[in-house]
Amino acid sequence: MKHHYDVIIIGAGLAGLRAAIELGEETKVAVISKVFATRSHSGAAQGGIGAALGNEEEDSWEWHMFDTVKGSDYLGDQDSIEIMTQDAPRTIYELEHIGVPFNRTAEGKIAQRAFGGHTSGFGKAAVKRACFAADRTGRVILDTLWEKSLQRGIRFFDEFHILSLIVQDHQCCGVTAYEIATGEIHVFHCKAVLLATGGAGKIFKTTSNALASTGDGMAVAYRAGAPLEDMEFVQFHPTGIYKLGILISEAARGEGGILRNNEGERFMERYAPTIKDLAPRDMVSRCILEEIRAGRGIDGKDYVHLDLTHLGQEVNDSKLAEITGFARTYAGVEPNKEPIPVQPTCHYMMGGIASNADGQVVLDSQGSTFAGLYTAGECACVSVHGANRLGCNSLLDTLVFGRRSGKEIRKFIHSIGLPPIAEDVAQQEKEKLQILMDRPGDENYGAVLAEMQAVMMDKVSVFRTQASLKEALEKIRELQQRFTRVSVGDRGNCFNRELLDVLELDNMLDLAEVIAAGALFREESRGAHFREDFPTRDDNKFLVHTLAGYRPEKEPQIFTKPVTITRFQPQERKY
Amino acid sequence: MKCQFTVFRFDPAADESPRYQEYRVDAEPTDKILDCLNKIRWEQDPTLAFRASCSHGICGSDALTINGHVGLACQKLVRDYKTANNFVIEPLPLFKVIKDLVVDMNPFLEKHRSVKPYLINDEPPPEGERIQSQKDQTVIEPALRCILCASCTASCPISRSNPDYVGPAALLRAFRYVYDSRDTATGSRLAGLDGNDGAWGCKTMWWCTDVCPKGIPVTRCIGQIKRAIKQKDKKP
Ligand SMILES: Cc1cc2nc3c(=O)[nH]c(=O)nc-3n(C[C@H](O)[C@H](O)[C@H](O)COP(=O)(O)OP(=O)(O)OC[C@H]3O[C@@H](n4cnc5c(N)ncnc54)[C@H](O)[C@@H]3O)c2cc1C
Ligand code: SF4
Numbered sequence: 001m002k003h004h005y006d007v008i009i010i011g012a013g014l015a016g017l018r019a020a021i022e023l024g025e026e027t028k029v030a031v032i033s034k035v036f037a038t039r040s041h042s043g044a045a046q047g048g049i050g051a052a053l054g055n056e057e058e059d060s061w062e063w064h065m066f067d068t069v070k071g072s073d074y075l076g077d078q079d080s081i082e083i084m085t086q087d088a089p090r091t092i093y094e095l096e097h098i099g100v101p102f103n104r105t106a107e108g109k110i111a112q113r114a115f116g117g118h119t120s121g122f123g124k125a126a127v128k129r130a131c132f133a134a135d136r137t138g139r140v141i142l143d144t145l146w147e148k149s150l151q152r153g154i155r156f157f158d159e160f161h162i163l164s165l166i167v168q169d170h171q172c173c174g175v176t177a178y179e180i181a182t183g184e185i186h187v188f189h190c191k192a193v194l195l196a197t198g199g200a201g202k203i204f205k206t207t208s209n210a211l212a213s214t215g216d217g218m219a220v221a222y223r224a225g226a227p228l229e230d231m232e233f234v235q236f237h238p239t240g241i242y243k244l245g246i247l248i249s250e251a252a253r254g255e256g257g258i259l260r261n262n263e264g265e266r267f268m269e270r271y272a273p274t275i276k277d278l279a280p281r282d283m284v285s286r287c288i289l290e291e292i293r294a295g296r297g298i299d300g301k302d303y304v305h306l307d308l309t310h311l312g313q314e315v316n317d318s319k320l321a322e323i324t325g326f327a328r329t330y331a332g333v334e335p336n337k338e339p340i341p342v343q344p345t346c347h348y349m350m351g352g353i354a355s356n357a358d359g360q361v362v363l364d365s366q367g368s369t370f371a372g373l374y375t376a377g378e379c380a381c382v383s384v385h386g387a388n389r390l391g392c393n394s395l396l397d398t399l400v401f402g403r404r405s406g407k408e409i410r411k412f413i414h415s416i417g418l419p420p421i422a423e424d425v426a427q428q429e430k431e432k433l434q435i436l437m438d439r440p441g442d443e444n445y446g447a448v449l450a451e452m453q454a455v456m457m458d459k460v461s462v463f464r465t466q467a468s469l470k471e472a473l474e475k476i477r478e479l480q481q482r483f484t485r486v487s488v489g490d491r492g493n494c495f496n497r498e499l500l501d502v503l504e505l506d507n508m509l510d511l512a513e514v515i516a517a518g519a520l521f522r523e524e525s526r527g528a529h530f531r532e533d534f535p536t537r538d539d540n541k542f543l544v545h546t547l548a549g550y551r552p553e554k555e556p557q558i559f560t561k562p563v564t565i566t567r568f569q570p571q572e573r574k575y
Numbered sequence: 576m577k578c579q580f581t582v583f584r585f586d587p588a589a590d591e592s593p594r595y596q597e598y599r600v601d602a603e604p605t606d607k608i609l610d611c612l613n614k615i616r617w618e619q620d621p622t623l624a625f626r627a628s629c630s631h632g633i634c635g636s637d638a639l640t641i642n643g644h645v646g647l648a649c650q651k652l653v654r655d656y657k658t659a660n661n662f663v664i665e666p667l668p669l670f671k672v673i674k675d676l677v678v679d680m681n682p683f684l685e686k687h688r689s690v691k692p693y694l695i696n697d698e699p700p701p702e703g704e705r706i707q708s709q710k711d712q713t714v715i716e717p718a719l720r721c722i723l724c725a726s727c728t729a730s731c732p733i734s735r736s737n738p739d740y741v742g743p744a745a746l747l748r749a750f751r752y753v754y755d756s757r758d759t760a761t762g763s764r765l766a767g768l769d770g771n772d773g774a775w776g777c778k779t780m781w782w783c784t785d786v787c788p789k790g791i792p793v794t795r796c797i798g799q800i801k802r803a804i805k806q807k808d809k810k811p
Contacts, residue, residue: 035626035628035634035636036636036680038634038635038722038723039626039628039629039634039635039636040634041628041629041634043629043633043634043722044629044631044633044634092704093700093702093703093704096700096704096705097700097704097705098693098694099693099694099755099757099758101712101715101716101719101755102704102712103709103712104707104708104709104712105709106709107706108706108707108708108709109703109704109706110704133719134716134719136633136719136720139633139719139722140719144693144694147692147693148693150688150692150693151691151693181673210628210629210630210634211627211628211629211630212628246630246631321720322633326631326632329632329650329652330605330607330631330652332605445617445621446617446618488621489621489622490621490622492586492588492589492622492674493588494586494587494588494624494673494674495624495673495674495675495677496622496624497616497621497624497625498616498621498622
């Protein structure tokens with residue numbers, strides 16, 4: 001089936017919905033999502049969204065900007081960070097006006113709490129900057145935006161899985177998508193496409209991400225010629241529930257929770273004397289693993305304790321209700337009485353599809369753009385998070401740049417007509433899928449997936465070396481070969497999950513290769529990327545963004561792009 | 576430990592009527608029911624269809640009937656059931672089956688839409704936030720926990736007998752906006768809910784409250800709508 005729209009948005013998380021609302025009034029726009037909209041992983045965001053409202057304590061957007069730049073280990077582009085932090089208060093008020101039910105202060109203003117790496121006075125002391133609704137901030141924002149989109153009458157294609165971008169004469173003019181309930185291939189012909197497909201945490205064994213976080217949009221764009229930027233920067237959140245990876249938000253430490261080793265010691269005091277447990281995530285994750293390496297994990301195992309027992313039942317059961325519930329259900333501990341066993345969990349991709357602050361996909365170091373193709377949210381790299389994202393800055397990123405993309409797209413579509421596309425696009429996709437379905441295979445999908453997740457976790461996570469990365473790359477290439485022999489056993493057309501699993505695995509294998517290749521290239525340690533063989537930051541050689549270009553049947557082509565520095569010159573990063 | 580799973584299967588393209596299929600799964604007591612279903616799909620039978628995403632009870636995808644009780648497959652663990660490691664897995668009741676454990680959620684969403692699930696306030700907003708007291712925010716807090724999993728509506732005896740009844744999940748959403756101190760459409764909202772397909776359809780049977788995986792006092796919230804309708808002249 002063929003559809004015509006002005007704009008197609010892929011992804012119904014915060015980024016996609018915010019852009020849709022921006023465009024909804026006067027343009028013909030549809031949102032495609034492989035899971036039903038409110039199942040998008042934005043709904044899992046717990047802790048909060050950052051903005052210098054100053055409702056609880058004195059604050060300023062310049063401090064927020066400085067914290068974000070420093071948190072990024074000076075790799076974030078400062079022009080974009082300035083846009084984001086300056087626009088943050090307006091973004092929060094706008095959410096409040098459309099109905100987001102934030103927690104309130106005693107005067108009835110939006111309540112705020114402390115979060116890792118957010119400080120006042122350019123790094124002097126922790127500051128309350130995270131606006132929140134208990135520990136279900138993402139859930140309530142997602143619901144509110146979705147319901148606003150319903151009110152606007154925006155068309156949703158839920159449970160449609162995109163397969164590829166339609167590119168004609170270097171311009172993106174549509175997408176092909178697979179309807180999960182029927183197996184039918186749909187062609188969406190349009191003037192502009194926005195990719196807002198979220199993260200890719202499922203590449204790693206232990207993750208806070210959803211089954212749907214498989215990086216499809218990044219992979220599809222990459223194969224269509226859009227470079228991926230800074231993919232080696234993968235955030236490991238310090239506090240995932242031991243073995244399961246389910247997130248215990250930084251809000252737990254923002255409310256006063258403390259990390260302890262097997263001696264009961266508050267070890268973060270040693271590593272970050274000023275802000276202690278509220279140091280940024282890359283640091284805290286490394287510190288936890290250092291403690292474990294030094295034999296100070298609990299019972300000699302690879303986890304430490306997150307202690308919330310002193311916060312009191314009132315705080316635990318109201319402001320942290322969801323996460324204390326997770327601890328009870330999944331870890332079997334009562335957080336009012338016992339500490340929660342935690343270890344780092346793969347959480348967020350700082351890297352993504354290279355883009356500028358207006359959501360345009362960028363092709364090279366000169367900033368040339370990919371006509372008709374836009375991106376926002378976790379799958380994009382603007383870059384505002386650089387080498388390490390601060391908590392609460394992702395929800396902000398999705399909304400600020402989702403809106404800006406919408407505005408830019410509106411300008412673009414008014415300037416052009418609907419470009420022609422080939423007649424046989426659907427047929428081509430159908431044939432590709434048929435080949436996949438028909439190929440005889442002696443390889444098992446589950447085995448290839450598990451081996452990829454294991455090697456990425458063992459060799460490409462918090463600590464990396466040249467040797468570990470080379471081993472990982474070799475393994476990934478072996479898995480890519482084996483993938484060509486993975487067959488699809490399910491012949492059906494209705495909810496054929498196996499076919500989708502296989503398509504997602506293909507995407508993840510490509511991204512895994514880019515992550516490892518970028519990490520091998522970057523011979524320094526910066527933010528979340530830590531090379532044990534190059535343990536310091538090297539601004540002379542590597543104060544640059546990494547770009548990875550797709551080459552069929554070959555390893556990715558790695559090149560670089562300068563970092564934009566405006567207000568804050570790189571300094572040593574201490575907390 | 577070995578567990579026996581008896582799973583509802585129905586593929587409209589191949590089956591004339593539903594059937595049950597047996598699987599044996601090696602599971603730990605701490606495994607989620609969802610982990611077991613994933614194992615079946617990844618290791619034994621790729622054709623088994625079910626929905627799931629976040630895997631920790633926040634996206635609302637995987638409400639199922641597990642041993643006769645509605646619950647989220649990712650929130651229920653093997654050790655939660657005292658059925659000698661035997662599990663019967665079926666789709667949500669009430670809804671039409673699309674395939675195996677996947678049901679058609681469209682009627683549920685239609686009802687959701689019918690309660691105008693968005694803030695209505697035509698007064699121009701201030702430059703900053705609207706002021707709302709902590710007390711007013713706390714009133715709607717229970718409803719903010721809802722993940723639209725449909726467990727309550729699927730379990731509701733009234734929804735079963737009256738297909739036009741809007742159902743507990745939609746009423747909970749209505750409650751969220753009726754009691755939001757920032758909403759100005761309270762009167763028309765209450766008028767829309769005043770009927771047997773609306774709030775009065777609820778006969779206080781508590782099934783919704785019993786099954787809700789987020790511990791929301793759904794029946795009590797519906798009761799608050801009824802109270803507001805009775806006092807319609809006063810804004811709640
Ligand atoms: C547990 C957890 C807690 C977090 N807490 C916070 C927090 O407190 N504060 C903060 O700032 N950030 C937080 N984050 C990060 C933040 O939530 C995410 O980065 C952000 O929500 C991503 O939003 P998004 O719109 O880019 O993508 P998502 O919300 O992930 O949405 C992706 C969308 O793309 C669609 N999609 C993907 N692939 C396809 C395909 N092939 N075809 C069709 N559609 C597709 C999906 O269906 C979905 O609708 C948290 C993250 C996690 C995992
Ligand atoms: S009220 Fe509870 S059971 Fe009903 S849809 Fe919401 S979360 Fe599910």
